Amino acid sequence: MSDEPRHPLLETPGPVLAVTRVDKSFPGVRALVKVSFECRAGEIHGLVGENGAGKSTLMRILAGVLRPDSGSIQISGKGVTLNSPRHAHDLGIAMVYQDTRLVDELDVAQNIWLEREPGWSFFVDRSEMERRSAAILLRLGIQIDLRRRVGELSVGERQIVEIARGLTADPAALILDEPTSSLDPAESKQLGKILAGLRSAGTGIVFISHRLPEVLEFADRITVMKDGEIVSTLENKGLTVDTLVSLMVGRTLSLAFPSKTAKPGAARLEVEDLSSLGHFQNVSFSLAAGEIVGLGGIQGNGQRQIARALYGLLPATGRVRLNGSRISLRSPGHAIHSGVVYVPADRRGEGLFVAHSIRENIAVPHLSAWSNFGMMSNRQEAGAVRETIDRLKIRTPSAEQPVGLLSGGNQQKVVFGRWLLAKPILYLFEEPTVGVDVGTKLELYRVIRRLADEGAAVLVLSSDLIELIGLCDRILVVAHGRIVDSVPAAEATEERIIGSAVRNKRENALTRDFSGKEAGQNARRVSIREVLLRRYAGAGLLSLLILSLGVYTTLRSPYFLTERNLGNLVIQIAPLALVSVGQMAAILIGGIDLSVGPSMSLTTALASYVIVGSAPANIVGGIALCLFSGILIGALNGLTILYLRIPDLITTLSTFSVVSGLALIVRPSPGGNVSEVFSDTVTTRIGWFPIIGLALILLAIAGESLQLRGRVGTQWYAIGSNPEAAFVAGIPVRRVRLCAYLFSGLMAVLAGLVIAARIGSGDPQAGSQFTLASVTAVVVGGTSIFGGRGTVIGTLLGAILLVLMQNSLNQLHVSAYYQYVWTGALMLLAVASYSMHEYANLGAKFNAGLQKRARL
Amino acid sequence: MSSPDRFSHALRFLHHLGAVWIAVILLYVVSGLISPGMFQVSQALNILQIAAFLGIVAIGQTLALLVGGIDLSVAGVVTMSNIVVTSLMVGRSETMVPALLISLLLAAAVGFINGSLITLARVTPLVATLGTNSILFGAALVYTGGAPHGSISPGFAVFGQGHLLGLPVSTICWLTIGVAMAWVTRQTTFGRRLYAVGANPAAARLMGIPVSAILISTYVLSSVMACLGGLLLTSYIGSPSLGIGDQFLLTSVAAVVVGGTALSGGLGSVLGTIGGAIFITELNSFTNIVRVSTGTQFVLQGAVIALSVLIYHLVGSKRISS
Incomplete structure (x- = not known):
């Protein structure tokens, strides 16, 4: 030292x-x-x-x-x-x-x-x-x-x-x-x-x-x-x-490694000028029968993409010949058909059907071959599967064992084994021995070598240079999406491979922009304007939309801009806005809460019994009771999802049913009287402007500041965007998610209280449309349905847009029946455009950063 | 053997038998003990006749859950087929076949739209089918103006109301379709691909399976099944009724999960769902016998969904850890 x-x-x-x-x-x-x-x-x-x-x-x-x-x-x-x-x-x-x-x-x-x-x-x-x-x-x-x-x-x-x-x-x-x-x-x-x-x-x-x-x-x-x-x-x-x-x-x-091939045979694979925009350029190489060739260099320089392009997983141009005839790279199906097979690195994610049996896992690519007119031949299947298990010595009590219960080594043998039956011409192995014990690893090396000896061509990708050097006859060094060197087995050392990769980096100025890592980028400054635009561009667009809808309706209907209508609008917006902000919390953390609509119904039903008379103590007590019911429903949802591990969708679908039932039990048909004092207080106006509108503005300000600067805001975004990262950073993921469902339950109750105040009675169906409407408002407001991104302001604007549309259509005398059609259509449109946009972005990001480990 | 061990052993044993059939028999015996009328053959057949409608819709829902999705638009599709077929048949015979064909085609189109939204526009299955469900309900309101007219062709009633060899025709239709779909999912290449896509779409794609095509055809099949269920129900009641399909939104999911199909996709069976549909129908008639309110029925239904998912979950994790 x-x-x-x-x-x-x-x-x-x-x-x-x-x-x-x-x-x-x-x-x-x-x-x-x-x-x-x-x-x-x-x-x-x-x-x-x-x-x-x-x-x-x-x-x-x-x-x-x-x-x-x-x-x-x-x-x-x-x-x-x-x-x-x-x-x-x-x-x-x-x-x-x-x-x-x-x-x-x-x-x-x-x-x-x-x-x-x-x-x-x-x-x-x-x-x-x-x-x-x-x-x-x-x-x-x-x-x-x-x-x-x-x-x-x-x-x-x-x-x-x-x-x-x-x-x-x-x-x-x-x-x-x-x-x-x-x-x-x-x-x-x-x-x-x-x-x-x-x-x-x-x-x-x-x-x-x-x-x-x-x-x-x-x-x-x-x-x-x-x-x-x-x-x-x-x-x-x-x-x-x-x-x-x-x-x-x-x-x-x-x-450790099987001996290398003496002399390669005829050319099996010939690749000429293979290019894929943003991944690799003008890649040319060939593989002979019996040869094992590695793709090496510093990770993330396009090796993986070259293999995936050869398997039809990535669009690429250029000529690829297999046994002398050109093949199409359109899809994995085409690749398999022409004799190319691929063993991915991510075994559980891309290689196996974990819950299915060994038999089913092996059979998947052979379904057509083992069937007549689309009907499976069980005998043929069983025989072939038996043969594979024997040949690779897969240790299992039976072919019906779920592969999830096998050891890593035996799992990988299943992944290998499913392809052997088809006798492919070219094997693409990506990290062929990841997560496998040393014993099995050596077995797998021998299997790979035997495949080559039997006349196949083999391309291997590995982050482990020792494996690459030990196994391959030749190593192609890839740097910045180009093949920059071809190193024969005898000369292959770690220094030599990394050395070529770096030497050639400077020579490839053309491909620099692939990496996004050149000098200027590190120093990239981000202005406040850019930060604001990133967050509020969608909200700005929505405001414009709302404004133009308002102007259009004003021009068509004189009633629209009256104080009376505007005041009513605010009171109509309030329940949807409240329940949507709660829904947003659930969606932001990567869940969903379908039970909010029935919760609102239940609240009006409860309110018609407990918020009665004019004594303030009674009213406050009644409100507290309603809020308590919201906490109970939120806790039921949250605890079931988090501790019983039932998916959010099915949990809230079942509470949807339970709470709808409770609302009907409390009040089988509309009726009862909610306290007038309560109704009047909630709908109080200053001039034409209802004070509840002020409450919404306060909610927006509080929500935005919590999201931007509050601890809980950061926690929500982190959990929705990457739960694993949130967990290892020490965020109490379960507690935060539970709180989100509690919040959603509470907001549904507040929304229900506003409705109870407005209609003055209890109605077991009052909230029935709000489940769909709240999801619509949230997604129209720019929150990603997959979680991790969204703003309170956007959600509020989404709610305003929805109510405004209904109001405008009423003014224009369009049948109220249409609202089901356009609410559904608007939601689909919003989600579809956001997810397609996100997908396109994901693609762009993937293109821009060769460096980035792909999660696709 | 400690008692938790014995408990898990018992759970596993039930699982192998098909837990849902045990539940079906138990519930039948319990309701029979409370109301001996249940033990009469006619009453049992009556349950099977009624269960057919839910049963067929739930077969479609099973397929959607098997590919790892969900189809909440079955409610809208049932309502649509009811409204469309009655308004086209208007009580005449010669309109029967075209009316049936048109409603089946419409349903297939809905399924195609669902599938395309999910695969091409990348909308999550829940949101996509919730959206189309709302649109379908709105369309039914607009089409009928809130007051539906029409009735079924005279010959059409036999499917829902008739008996053949002492068995309700609706039950025969249901079991035939059920066995056929069970065979399709287990013994054909399409079915095997469907299970593979449900278990791991990324791996399925890498095995050369046309994932989008499988998903779209699954949602088409799901809609067509919902339509068949709706048509059979229409044949049973003979007239149009707005919102007749709404009951199926939750009950179809309930029948599937009670039948042991996992929400995560790739695990479960059509035969289990047949048991699930019988169980849910029995439960409804049981609640009618003991005269509980509609509200209580909803509560029970929700509890049954959550409980059965939980029980299968327990059995499943016991199996993996054993």
Whole structure:
């Protein structure tokens, strides 16, 4: 260690972080077995191991995301139990994730301080937050505008924001999970400097990486893991990549990988000038029978997109020949038909039907082949499935076992096995051994080699360069969407591959704009105007629409602009506005509340019994009782969704039924009298303007300030936009979601009270139209139906537009029956245009950032 | 064996048998003990006759849930087919076949629109079908002006009201369609693809399955099933009635989830839904026997939906963790 520890307490560096004999199992896997590990103050501790060795599980335990089955954790010598990510962070463990856990919808400053914002109990001190963020970024030596949305950052910048977030609490230990996999060497160097700086300040740093040369360069000590166990912990003196690898694999490299092909056969795949806008350009290469070729380089430079384009998942131009004849790249169906198959990296997300049996999983691509006139042949299917299970030695009690219950290795064998039957010409493997134990890994390497030996061409993508070098006959280096080098097996080393990738970066000035990472971008400034426009453009548009509708109706009907009509309008808007703001909360956090309409009905029914007479105490008591019913319904919804894990849709659909029933039980038919004092108070006007309108304006102001500067606003956006990120940032996700449903229930009651005041009696059907109308107002107001984006102002304007339309149509003597038609149509139109817009944006973002790990 | 163990063991046992059929039998016995009339063959047949309408609509709903969606527009489609077919038949015989064809075509068109909204315009299934449901209801109001006229062809009544070999014709229609759809979903390539799309659309796409086409045809089938249910119901009551379909919005979902189909898609069966439809119909007649109010019926219905999802959920997670 070159830097002397300066902190007086750290003169004898003890472990800041230690785990002792930790065990952790998942269904079908023992992820950690009696793991003991420690990181000292002021050291960089490298942690290496193959995919599935247990590194990530160990780190997730240290970050408080997972709980160990047994064993203990000590921080600075004290035994602790980590209850949550928040707890771990408070105790001084900061975690920087591999697939950055940031909230795209929030800006840089908000992400750095998520759930730890400086400020007061309900509000965030934005200027203090910006000041402190700037200080941290300065310390890291990086400039990023704090107002930029994180969704538009490059992977490198996201990584920096993550690290900045880790430093907010001056952690005792900083854990970085694969921070360099998407960074180029210059950026990695920069990171190395930052880490060295932190080390000399006494922080203990755990550095997990696949890139062994970097680990050897940065780390003071290195721990090697294999199959959930610690193999050994070594001082970084005289270690080489080869020693590390043989520890990781448990045998020497030459034994781990099958021998390479002697001589490749005839050309199987010929790719000429393959281009896909924003992903890669003029890619040409060929693959021979018996050859395994890897696509390497720094991750996120278009390797994955090339493979996906060959499988018809990404539009591309150019010529692709298979066995000499041109093939169409229109869809996976076409690709499979011509003999191309693809094994994706995301096994659970894209590879398997987890709840279905092994038989069903294997059969899917062969349904046509195993059927006559669309009818399945069970005998043919069973035979073929049996054959696959035997050939790959899939360990399972029967072919009917759900694949979700198999181990990672056996799952991957099912994914492999389903394609073998079709005898494809070209295999595309993306991360073929991710999340698989070492034993199965070696089996899979042999399977891949055998496929090549049998005459197929194989293209492999892997973030693990050792795997790539060990398995492939040739490695094509991809940098910025071009193939810049072709490295034969004999010459392949990690340095050579990364070296070519970087050398050629400068030569490809043309493709610079792919990355969005060139010098100018980092310094991109965001003006206040841009921030406002981003948030309020939709609301502005809606206001214009409302204004023009108002003008048009005024011109056609003189009655429209009378004080009487305007006053009535406000009173009509109020219930819809109130219930929609509640609905918005539910939708914003990624849920929906269908029970609001019946809740309003129930409120009017209750009110007609309990809000009676003229004694203020009675009236207040009655209102309190109604509000209590709203809390009960909200709690029922929230608790059922969160603790019984029944989806929001079905939960609120069943409360819809239950509450409708209760309303009918309370008051089977319209009737009763709501207190006149209450009615008069609610509908009081100052001049023509009802005071309830003032209440709405106050609601808008309060709502907007809570969303913009309140803690709860940030929490809502974070949970709706990325629940996982919200959870690891320490937001009490369940409690916040429960509160959103409580709020929705309360707002429905308030809306119901306004209706009760207006009609002066109870009606078990009074709210029946409001479920649909509230959803419509919310989505017309610009809230994404998928959550994470929306404003109170927009929702209020949506409610105003809806009521105004009804009023205008009445003035223009259009049949009231049409309102069902246009409400439904308006909702569909709004959701469709927003989601198509969002989808297009997603596509654009995907195009712009080769760096960004694709989530599509 | 501890008692939670025994409990979960019992749950698993029921699950293998098809829990819904146990529930159907239990409820029948309970209602029979309260009102012995239930044990008469005629009463049992009556339940099966009535269950047919819900049963067919729920078969369509099953398909929508199997692909991971939901179809709330079945309510609007039932109302539409009722209004359209009566206004076109107007009590004459020669109009019967064209009227039936037109309402089936309209229903298919609605399903096509739902499917397109969901796949092409990327609207969530809930919002898409809630929207079309509202539009259909509005269209029915506008078309009839709030006061529907017309009646069915004389020959048409046999489907809803007639008996064949002692069995209600409606029940025969329902069971025939049910068995046919069960076969289609389990034993044809279309059905297997439907399950695959429901379990994991992204993986299905990577296996070369035309996901959009499967989704659109599923919603078309769902609408056509709702229409068939609506036509059978119309044949039973003989006249038009606005909002006649509204009851099916919740009951169809209830029948499907009671029948064991998961909301997450890809798990469940048409045969389970047949049991689910019988259970819901039994429950309604049970509540009539014990003379509870409409309000209580709604409460029960909501509770049944939530409870059955919960029970299947428990059984399911027990299975995965065992």
